[in-house]
């Protein structure tokens with residue numbers, strides 16, 4: 010029985026019957042029937058041939074030769090193996106093997122130990138003795154390999170250290186280090202998810218072959234255990250610096266990787282980054298840092314790679330937080346695909362969920378009760394709001410609830426004096442002193458009603474967590490905190506996250522874009538006591554998601570809406586964006602009636618292939634519309650997956666959700682039925698002193714976010730009764 014048979018029997022393939030190519034790294038496929046028997050025969054022949062080739066190596070043991078033979082089997086499936094290489098920058102140190110294949114780059118140290126390895130307390134032991142120096146050396150060589158592949162734009166998350174043990178059965182992990190026995194190594198590597206194309210494997214192997222030249226000190230033969238007996242070069246060339254490495258068409262490599270990713274489902278994750286992005290992933294920052302940039306510039310990509318990189322480097326835990334509930338699930342799925350070795354050390358959570366769990370773990374009672382808190386507000390509004398001067402500005406309670414949530418409680422304001430003097434960021438409607446007094450009275454009445462009911466609202470949860478975190482002594486459980494979509498957090502939320510890591514080097518990373526704020530209110534980083542200076546504030550500028558047509562359409566919605574970012578800078582709505590993607594198109598479907606509009610939407614969705622449908626989303630401004638389109642589509646036989654249930658794994662259904670929930674996500678095709686309905690809000694009301702203008706601006710921001718989710722097609726549905734001036738159909742649907 011070959012180790013490959015063993016792998017099959019132990020479930021290295023999902024169903025033990027298939028595969029070959031696809032999402033796994035060129036895995037061996039055995040199917041039942043005559044074809045399966047043929048494949049099995051081929052497999053056995055390959056194994057015998059690999060064993061013969063491995064015999065040519067002067068390996069110290071039969072077990073090591075078996076490992077070599079297993080890796081040679083991989084070379085039949087598009088993997089490249091570099092054996093016994095010199096560690097650049099050292100004279101005597103060597104690297105046993107570098108293996109490059111669809112599953113990534115593996116830096117391999119082969120061990121022929123009598124005793125089995127015992128990972129314990131983050132250290133490596135065997136036979137009762139510490140063997141940790143071997144772990145440390147392998148991690149150091151891996152770092153050199155990460156630096157080498159970075160020259161080709163490859164993220165460090167695709168490089169993994171691996172110790173292979175001759176004569177033992179092992180399959181475990183020690184931090185980012187994978188420990189595999191001679192039986193386990195082949196099947197384990199083949200079941201790695203595909204992340205590199207054949208062209209990338211070739212280019213990386215050639216590049217690494219030059220950076221890590223063949224080892225040539227014959228005296229070291231015994232030490233390395235495995236070495237080629239033939240064709241040893243007479244002299245070893247010096248390792249070229251990446252800059253001298255003129256043989257690579259880096260852009261070509263990246264383009265090929267991208268073309269491949271674009272054909273794949275939208276959930277495919279990236280291994281190659283651009284040099285600016287990669288530099289941010291690997292950067293050493295002396296304190297809190299911030300990455301901003303327009304929609305689609307790769308902020309989340311960088312943040313996820315950075316989280317994985319920090320988890321790899323530090324061995325500690327990383328907290329990755331966003332405001333929205335659904336996003337952490339999706340991002341956790343992406344990260345687990347991209348960097349499985351560290352996935353269990355990166356915690357993805359929405360801010361409120363994290364705060365509640367944290368308070369529970371500290372035995373702080375939390376009585377979050379949304380409905381009772383809403384009742385408390387309704388009563389306060391009835392008694393003190395609706396007949397006050399506030400009703401002159403906006404007779405509906407919603408605006409005033411937002412004022413309390415986002416401006417007063419969200420910013421941790423606890424006295425009227427502080428509120429009276431507060432610049433109300435991102436709130437356009439100006440409030441004079443009597444209005445602020447009325448708001449404060451409403452706030453106090455709400456707090457009294459809420460306290461009477463003994464319940465908390467969402468802001469209370471964050472304030473309680475902040476008080477607890479600020480008062481706690483000892484070490485934080487996190488070495489780093491990454492905050493995505495930071496513009497939607499409240500000031501108290503940002504203070505809370507800052508308190509977990511303080512100003513420690515590489516501790517806090519804030520990622521976001523003020524133009525995509527979809528909640529009212531705002532704050533400045535300086536209000537949170539976070540000082541981001543010099544190179545710790547970085548801006549990404551190249552949009553990788555949207556074509557010019559889509560960007561122009563989205564920007565035209567917010568063109569008049571200048572916005573203030575969390576660093577206090579003011580930017581015009583129509584900002585400059587560097588475009589790199591050119592394939593997306595805008596399709597406008599202008600229909601004479603709501604019924605015709607909906608029929609057109611259904612028709613276009615029904616015309617999609619299952620894969621196209623899976624890469625599509627229908628986005629609506631409000632919950633009522635979502636319920637309506639859900640019924641409509643389901644009745645028409647179009648499978649629907651609500652965005653709140655989507656977790657980033659490919660699912661054969663069109664996604665459906667609100668503009669807000671689509672935040673941070675992207676789809677190949679985005680359908681916005683009746684998109685223009687919100688465009689006019691607040692336009693007529695311009696400066697009448699009311700809140701319509703501000704609310705219109707918020708709706709436009711949300712529509713902007715929804716539009717910029719589209720990569721290949723942005724479908725804009727609208728209704729204009731026949732004969733209405735300006736009717737047009739840019740493309741028949």
Ligand SMILES: Nc1ncnc2c1ncn2[C@@H]1O[C@H](COP(=O)(O)OP(=O)(O)OP(=O)(O)O)[C@@H](O)[C@H]1O
Nearest residue numbers: 279282283303304305306307308309310553554673
């Ligand atoms: N270097 C790159 N080369 C090619 N594509 C890239 C690159 N960086 C990011 N992308 C792709 O661009 C798209 C946008 O990336 P991402 O979601 O990280 O952007 P973002 O700035 O967070 O967007 P938003 O703010 O709109 O949510 C993704 O499809 C991502 O895979």
